[in-house]
Amino acid sequence: MTFFDLLQLLDSAFRLATPLLLACLAGLFSERAGIFDIGLEGKMLASAFLSAAVAAITGSVWIGLLAGIGASVLMSLIHGLASITFRGNQIISGVAINFLAAGLTVVISQSWFGQGGRTPQLSGAGRFEPIPWPGALPSRELADAGPAMQLYSELLSGHTIWVYLAVPIVFASWWVLFRTRLGLRLRAVGENPAAVDTAGISVVGLRYTAVIICGVLCGIAGAYLATALQAGFVKDMTAGRGFIALAALIFAKWRPWAALNACLLFGFLQAFALRPDLIEKLLTVKVQVQLLDALPYILTVVILAGLVGKADPPKAGGQPYVKEN
């Protein structure tokens, strides 16, 4: 494997890790506040569809993004209604949201566009375009360029804005959770809602705030899939990314910077799985693509089994809060 192969792999890993990371941070806010969310997948899917649809209709990816966020937040509010207001089962609610999104996106896109559950191909302002850095060479001219140029042009230059924003968003998430009043309260309500309640703060209000933040981040993740990574929505395009994000969240033990690492790792595995030729070149044995697909899940089970450190979820996670003393 050449240096350039590696760069291409990392380049692809960055792109693939970005939606995982956004969804993972979404889950981080929700679960840190004590609301388990296995509906990340559904929220991303809803946003992917609506962002692509609205971007196709309006020709503006930014309006599309807003619409996507709206769809995702709506799903979050359903989850909140079930799990916060009506103290229902958070797991069941999450399952329902995944199916709701899987069904609705196809039914509506068929009705709007009649293309078998697709949205029209996006181009130009309807998409998040790669941002080339000054002086960067196109890929086909890079094979003979020097390593510094290769690094600059292939790996650093030419990503969409969300790839560049990923690390700032991790920082912002960390900052909000650990350096602000809101973050302190969100973390507290996920550990011991009674402590928050006796301190005179609304548990319900905080938890709704958390699921809405979760909706916004999932919305961006979904919109990224349909308008940046791809050029339009196709049926089931999230392809389990919501669950990989969930796995990454557990793998990262509910911490933002560790989430970045976990998502990079899982993104790298996804990138690798797309290039079986490189694996063969690298390891000289044929590594099965399916193993790479399964690796995030296997690693998460290992973590959950407590074989490598212990993943302690927020203590009040999954339980509706009932006031008592």
Added chain:
Amino acid sequence: MTAPAIELKGISKAFGPVQANKDISIRVMPGTIHGIIGENGAGKSTLMSILYGFYKADAGEVFIAGQKTEIPDSQAAIAAGIGMVFQHFKLVENFTVLENVVLGAEDGPRLGPSLRKARKQLTELAAEYELSIDPDAVIQDIGVGMQQRVEILKALYRQADILILDEPTGVLTPAEADQLFRILQRLKDEGKTIILITHKLREIMEATDTVSVMRRGEMTATVKTADTSPEELAELMVGRKVLLQVDKTPAKPGAPILEVDRLNVTDAAGVHRVKDVSLTVRAGEVLGIAGVAGNGQSELLEVLGGYQSATGTIRMNGQPLDLTGRASDGQSRRARGIAHVPEDRQREGLIMDFHAWENVAFGYHHDGAYQANRWLMNNAAIKADTEAKMGRFDVRPPNPALNAKNFSGGNQQKIVLAREIERNPDLLLVGQPTRGVDIGAIEFIHQQIIALRDQGKAILLVSVELDEIMSLSDRIAVMFDGSIMGERLPQDTDERELGLLMAGMNGKAA
């Protein structure tokens, strides 16, 4: 004349048919420590929850410093200068002391300035009230005494003038408790008003200026602590209840059935619950264990029932029982002739959503008489057995198909009792046999227990009801803080002496 720091007028609160607080009025003057004493379930905690905005009173008014004050939620209580230290701390375990103190009392959206300010104030408060603490320690790493200190600091940081402590020493060692009382004294000297809720007489006598006694939801007396004595308070607290007379002949104790030697239990949280307990129960006698709830009796029953591990030795009919939990469970204990009427029938003794007949098989579901063949249970046989048991124990309505939750407390208890007693055990463990049971059923249940004793069975009775202990037991042991404070014969003692032992004071010495 200064207005009382806090005054309650005619507070009443009912939960369904249960009147938890009945027309309660108290005045507490500023800069004093006021004690509220009463048995478990007397309504103390309900009253304090009303003060802290957790429950809304059905009737009555609250005055803070002379001002009529509405307290719809905790926010309002905090604003009115009330700070509460709950029995179960409301701390975020993986937060630092500082973060817990700041939570809910932040100064702005950014945490940094709030934390800096709190750190400074915490140092000042620590100096002022001698409450030194490491602000960066994480709650789960510090002891319960320190955690309680954090709760107090939380209240002080919110500028509470009135501090309510609900059973503050329940989880503390005696040394920690002493320290707490020094702190409270200090707070009082600085002008704070303190309400101390407890069931321990010693604490009332040592720490308070005035004391109110609650019994069954009512305030029975308010006196100056200096003008009263532990004996008088014990009497007011327990009340001269009409002794339920149980017709029984003197016991004819036989061979030792149960021998417990230096039993120690440490629970999952690392709290030492049972300390060097040794006792013997003989055939044909009732050993009553008196004590306020939470002093190790429950753990003792759990060990004997097979689902709590312990160290020490227990012999049943001379043969040792496994205490490690590896070779024993509820099933193996039953096989050794131990029947168990647990303290909490709704949590342990019954499955509330099961039919009565399913509950009659509970714990004995492997019994051959309940099986139709190798594979299936004989539900008809269980139902028939249930019907017979319901008849003999006068369970009403005598309908085996009714769910356990649809019976009254007394009838639920009769179902459990019927199930356990009719197994003809060598030893019957009975916890709180008449808790939440109506008068008629109490008498019946007591008779059944004595009848079993007269058949020559050994009975270990745990109860927080002193009159129950007095009327049923042939010997009485009192547990306090995990240890047995002493053993008495019912004819040689009285409720006053037992009450003092239960409160951790040696009756003869007081």
Added chain:
Amino acid sequence: MKPIPGWADVILIPLVSVVLAALCAAVLVLAIDENPVEAMKLMIDGTLFRSAGWGFMLYYTTNFIFTGLAVSIAFHAALFNIGGEGQAMLGGLGVALVCLFIPWPHWTLAIIGASVGAMVFGAIWAAIPAYLQAKRGSHIVITTIMFNFIAAALLNYLLVNTLKPVGSMDPATASFPAGTHLPTFQDMAALVGFDGMFRGSPANVSFFLAIIACVALWALIWRTRLGYQIRALGHSPSAAQYAGISPAKIIVVTMLISGGLAGMMAVNTTQGEAERLILNFTEGAGFLGIAVALMGRSHPFGVFLAALLFGFLFQGGAELGFWTSIPRELILVIQALVILFVGALDNMVRMMVGQVFGLIGYKEAA
């Protein structure tokens, strides 16, 4: 919340939830400029008024009974098995190995062998999450989700690399030998002289296995010591401990049964219909088991009815996809709404029903 009688909780809540789900779906159909009444008529005509429609419906129903029972038995122990999908996939693998590598003289023997294979493989796949839950406290919901994906990758690997016949491009095993082929409803109808009934529809004898499974599970839950202990643990872990019922043991045994049941659906799809193991044969039936179990209130008879309803919806949805511009994914929406109303917003539905009972003056008996 106002009280409602017990029967209403069992019967009325699911019914009201289905009606609510249907109403929401109708609004959706209206929103996409189609006629919900026409759509309903089409679903009924295409499913209930043609024998082949019944044949498809009962084929789907068979799957849903198995996966619904799988989720139900776990619910009785207060466990949430989301892993039905993965367990079914492994069940398919078990069926394929049994059918491909053992020469079966007759389908009556083959179906027994395949059932054993399906159950064993499904159970093994459930055993690991069960063990981790029982011994290490790993959240079974998350581990079973992860195991679904691992199962999908495993099946993908085996079909692409190992089990695919040489020269085939299709990620599927070779067709099973004729000795394993199960009689379909069409065959059975022909046998008794109704030629052409159920023509071309996939329902087969494994439907009767599903019925047997319902009865067997009913007996297990309400007639055996094991079922007794499972329910006791599910209702009250603290009471179970008092009675000497081992939580770890019951958790593992329950999940083995659950996984085995989920695996059984492969007898219907893999041996009965496809007659070879194909990728993605589960088609979400493992997840649908959640809706079926919730709707059927975890009772085998309720599961049977709910599975019929979803069988109808699946076949009806296919009809819609065939004859109208409404895609069959509409069924996913209905499924989601049923899960939402019966399982997550049940307190809301209960509150609504309670209001109605309050209006007619119902009070809880003391």
